[in-house]
Amino acid sequence: MAIETMTVEAAQAMAVGYKAIGAGLAVGLAGVGTGLGEMGIGAAAVGATAEDRDMFGLALLFTVLPETIVIFGLVIALLLLF
């Protein structure tokens, strides 16, 4: 049975690659989750603002709240990469 061997350089390169994939997933999935959350909040915010202009500030605040999830994803990505 043939035994596969791997050089140290190749192993290190693979580890960097996995980290990059992990970082990408962290940001990407967090972004998709945020998008899904913002879809409902955004639709409701636009609806509420259409009826009452005074709600714009509050509606905008609620719409951007899920953005924090992307920041969590970004933090994880940065921790993985650096």
Added chain:
Amino acid sequence: MTEVMSGPAPYIYVSTRMRVRKAKLIQREEYLRMLNMGLPEFTRTIEEMEYKREVDELSASFGGVDLIENALSWNLAKEYQRIIALAPGEMKGFTRDYLHKWDIQNILTILRGKVQGLSEGKIRAVLVPAGELDAAVLDRLLTESSVERIIETLPQKQMAAILSAGLSEALETHSFGKLENELYKYYYATLIKAARGGMKGGLPFFKYVVFEIDIKNITNLFRIRAQGKPDVNTSDIWVEGGSYHAEELERLCSVAGLDEVVDTLKKKVKSPVLIEALESLREKKPIYAIEGMLITAQLNQMDNVSKRNPFSISPLLVYLERKKYEVANLRALARGKEAGLASEVLEKYLVM
């Protein structure tokens, strides 16, 4: 402009708009304040509310309480038309079907007015073009020379067929009551068919339709009992599709004790709001009080359903009904104040 018609976003958008509009409707405290106002102050208050545009538009043609009444009706009609335009996808179809009852009301008003020989202007003043038949179509129907011609030219052929079938009897008996029953039976059958047609969001709509039929049947039951003529044949007034069978309701018309009526009615319903309303009917009350309680139960049940199904047809239906009763309340207040009724008397007729 591209319109987003898929996914939950359009439902969320419209539901939120309806919730905001509902929150802006007149609250109980405001009605109580209005009860103590004189007619001029009340008129000024109405003019400063959401009805300002309609009051301004109609002020050249009407005055006094007539102006208020017409402004209220026009506002309601315009509001309903705007909601149909706003509603997305299947919600639009359900809303159109639901508002079809205004067509029935308008057509019956025209027919009754024509038979009684009222002028076109007087009939037009009480029409609310909130359904499929808009103001232009209703105006055209009003100019027709006879009731037969009105029915012939009616765009809704199924409704025309029902009217044609019962017209001669209605003219002979001078009563459109039976025709009205037939039209409402057709209306609810159409709603049930639409709700059970497998369309998205049909289930909450279906549940609401069943509840509305139950309320209508219970109201009719208590009306018949209040008239004290339970021996009259009532088999053709009950609307099918609700929780109660026609035979059961017919039997309850002649049952002497209220307790037995309430116990039988309670067995078939699950809604705690309706059960509570039925419980309070154990003691003898005037029919307007019973109707008021049932309407309140209906509105509260709608609120509950809309909270359970926040992004469905329910918030829209709640708003449609609440708005209808706001207009009815303001109209009652205007007419009541003009007639000099005491605020205690008026309060009993308000749906708050």
